Amino acid sequence: MSAAPGEFELIERIRRRVVARGDVVLGIGDDAALLAPPPGRQLVVAMDTLNAGVHFPLGTPAADIGWKALAVNLSDLAAMGAAPAWCTLSLSMPEADARWLDGFLDGFSMLAAMHDIALVGGDTTRGPLSVCVTAHGFVGPGRALRRDGARLGDDVWVSGTPGDAAAGLVLAGIAAAGVDRIEASTEDRDALAFRLARPQPRVALGAALAGVAHSCIDISDGLLADAAHIGRASGAALRIDVDALPASAALARSADTDTRRLLQAAGGDDYELCFTAPASARDAIDAMARECGVPVTRVGDVTAGEGVRPVDAEGRHWQPARTGYQHFAADQR
Amino acid sequence: MSAAPGEFELIERIRRRVVARGDVVLGIGDDAALLAPPPGRQLVVAMDTLNAGVHFPLGTPAADIGWKALAVNLSDLAAMGAAPAWCTLSLSMPEADARWLDGFLDGFSMLAAMHDIALVGGDTTRGPLSVCVTAHGFVGPGRALRRDGARLGDDVWVSGTPGDAAAGLVLAGIAAAGVDRIEASTEDRDALAFRLARPQPRVALGAALAGVAHSCIDISDGLLADAAHIGRASGAALRIDVDALPASAALARSADTDTRRLLQAAGGDDYELCFTAPASARDAIDAMARECGVPVTRVGDVTAGEGVRPVDAEGRHWQPARTGYQHFAADQR
Numbered sequence: 001m002s003a004a005p006g007e008f009e010l011i012e013r014i015r016r017r018v019v020a021r022g023d024v025v026l027g028i029g030d031d032a033a034l035l036a037p038p039p040g041r042q043l044v045v046a047m048d049t050l051n052a053g054v055h056f057p058l059g060t061p062a063a064d065i066g067w068k069a070l071a072v073n074l075s076d077l078a079a080m081g082a083a084p085a086w087c088t089l090s091l092s093m094p095e096a097d098a099r100w101l102d103g104f105l106d107g108f109s110m111l112a113a114m115h116d117i118a119l120v121g122g123d124t125t126r127g128p129l130s131v132c133v134t135a136h137g138f139v140g141p142g143r144a145l146r147r148d149g150a151r152l153g154d155d156v157w158v159s160g161t162p163g164d165a166a167a168g169l170v171l172a173g174i175a176a177a178g179v180d181r182i183e184a185s186t187e188d189r190d191a192l193a194f195r196l197a198r199p200q201p202r203v204a205l206g207a208a209l210a211g212v213a214h215s216c217i218d219i220s221d222g223l224l225a226d227a228a229h230i231g232r233a234s235g236a237a238l239r240i241d242v243d244a245l246p247a248s249a250a251l252a253r254s255a256d257t258d259t260r261r262l263l264q265a266a267g268g269d270d271y272e273l274c275f276t277a278p279a280s281a282r283d284a285i286d287a288m289a290r291e292c293g294v295p296v297t298r299v300g301d302v303t304a305g306e307g308v309r310p311v312d313a314e315g316r317h318w319q320p321a322r323t324g325y326q327h328f329a330a331d332q333r
Numbered sequence: 334m335s336a337a338p339g340e341f342e343l344i345e346r347i348r349r350r351v352v353a354r355g356d357v358v359l360g361i362g363d364d365a366a367l368l369a370p371p372p373g374r375q376l377v378v379a380m381d382t383l384n385a386g387v388h389f390p391l392g393t394p395a396a397d398i399g400w401k402a403l404a405v406n407l408s409d410l411a412a413m414g415a416a417p418a419w420c421t422l423s424l425s426m427p428e429a430d431a432r433w434l435d436g437f438l439d440g441f442s443m444l445a446a447m448h449d450i451a452l453v454g455g456d457t458t459r460g461p462l463s464v465c466v467t468a469h470g471f472v473g474p475g476r477a478l479r480r481d482g483a484r485l486g487d488d489v490w491v492s493g494t495p496g497d498a499a500a501g502l503v504l505a506g507i508a509a510a511g512v513d514r515i516e517a518s519t520e521d522r523d524a525l526a527f528r529l530a531r532p533q534p535r536v537a538l539g540a541a542l543a544g545v546a547h548s549c550i551d552i553s554d555g556l557l558a559d560a561a562h563i564g565r566a567s568g569a570a571l572r573i574d575v576d577a578l579p580a581s582a583a584l585a586r587s588a589d590t591d592t593r594r595l596l597q598a599a600g601g602d603d604y605e606l607c608f609t610a611p612a613s614a615r616d617a618i619d620a621m622a623r624e625c626g627v628p629v630t631r632v633g634d635v636t637a638g639e640g641v642r643p644v645d646a647e648g649r650h651w652q653p654a655r656t657g658y659q660h661f662a663a664d665q666r
Contacts, residue, residue: 004376030481034375037370039373042368042370045365045454049460080364090381123385139367
């Protein structure tokens with residue numbers, strides 16, 4: 001009988017792919033993991049779930065799902081300025097499929113190794129395809145990047161080239177940020193699809209910014225929607241010049257100005273960082289960004305008000321059709 | 334327009350029900366939680382998911398789901414001897430339903446308050462009903478209750494009265510442990526259903542046993558299946574007298590000997606503790622159990638071999654139809 005693998009066999013397949021860390025006293029295989037936190041640091045905990053048909057289309061390659069499930073959580077750690085340490089994984093699958101699991105682990109474990117994060121526990125269970133990850137990291141006391149720390153006069157920065165992932169969605173036939181169609185060459189299409197499938201959590205940049213930036217968030221729901229969280233938490237408005245947003249060559253070639261603005265300002269899934277910092281930190285931030293190999297761009301400033309104030313290159317108010325993704329809003333993606 | 338609540342409104346409803354703790358630097362509302370671990374202790378992390386139609390029948394009251402989702406994770410902390418501190422919650426719902434959420438929180442928050450565990454983050458998202466919880470606790474270095482610590486000659490103990498939850502399942506029309514039908518009075522039926530719906534994680538007992546018991550596991554898949562995990566991890570066999578298992582009055586009245594043995598030895602969902610300890614600790618364990626208000630019973634001993642050796646009152650080998658629940662085994666519940 002060619003039996004489907006049991007739960008314990010699946011767990012064993014997972015265990016073989018885990019990054020080793022000296023601070024894991026007891027990893028996968030007991031009722032819970034046993035871990036040795038570094039003395040004198042604060043623990044940062046993020047948890048995000050990806051559901052099939054909601055966060056990724058059915059038919060997405062297993063390796064992309066594995067990568068993204070960890071990436072979105074590492075991105076949350078990055079947005080707090082934390083250095084990753086440990087994660088747990090809860091995997092619900094309609095049936096025990098060892099080949100699918102191995103593909104999933106190809107993506108998950110590659111990213112885990114890149115960021116030295118050890119998978120220490122979790123569970124595998126039957127159910128509609130769903131991946132829940134909890135990620136743990138550490139930051140020095142008082143150095144975490146919070147949403148509520150923006151100050152009047154701060155610069156507003158973004159990392160990387162926002163809008164690419166949303167363009168990738170549109171090219172896959174899924175409307176995003178009010179855009180339902182763009183044209184791209186095969187090469188640009190591949191580049192934008194890759195940015196959607198394999199977001200790069202800005203872990204090193206986030207850790208470098210800890211204690212330097214005043215506030216930070218990662219761009220999951222769209223730049224304006226996420227920047228507005230900083231604004232509201234800080235009692236200020238982030239003025240963002242939508243024409244200052246750095247566009248990738250692939251996006252610049254594939255979208256006209258209006259479309260580019262929409263995708264960059266309101267498109268989600270980029271997992272870049274949006275942060276605010278004093279003007280006095282500009283040189284330090286540029287140096288850190290070079291060291292991390294991640295471009296950063298000043299795109300606005302923190303002003304009086306609440307939330308976010310999008311403007312165009314002439315300083316005129318700019319209003320997108322919609323400003324971000326809410327999972328339960330009536331007006332869905 | 335009577336709009337469905339958005340994601341942020343749901344999160345706000347959750348935030349209002351959270352237990353306050355001084356070691357939570359930053360709870361719900363940022364990219365991740367920021368927490369202050371106590372110095373010199375080890376961190377214990379457990380993660381378990383409940384899926385609708387797999388771990389609970391569709392139509393289960395929301396409050397019972399909320400209770401159980403936290404209870405199964407607290408039970409994992411208890412099985413490690415950890416004192417609970419923080420948890421995160423990822424809640425997938427087919428639609429934003431504020432009334433359902435409030436019911437869920439009635440169960441979840443009541444149990445959280447009883448065990449002083451603070452909900453510090455997570456996410457709410459659209460998808461088939463699924464609840465994933467990660468629980469964090471602390472234990473002194475070297476004091477955690479692991480599966481691999483059982484020693485030859487140890488007593489084997491169980492807390493409470495295993496078998497009640499499985500009886501509750503059977504009474505609800507779901508076959509368990511090879512039993513598909515029992516008869517019970519209305520009062521006994523209610524008592525057994527309550528044990529299934531509202532398992533009591535043995536947190537205080539687990540914490541008291543830390544540094545005293547040699548090994549421990551919580552009974553989620555069935556006593557024999559879970560005891561076998563201790564046996565295999567420890568390189569020994571746990572000999573368990575299935576006629577020494579303490580039965581609740583409700584179960585004793587509702588099941589004949591064969592049925593009772595099956596439900597108690599192979600039925601899951603009890604979330605009692607099975608642990609081993611040296612004979613020299615008997616008085617101390619009895620005293621701890623009284624202090625915690627949880628009955629404990631010696632049901633066997635640790636012998637040479639591997640896994641588990643079920644015997645009856647005359648010491649004869651006893652073999653159940655099946656020995657535990659595997660989520661992906663061909664032979665499902």
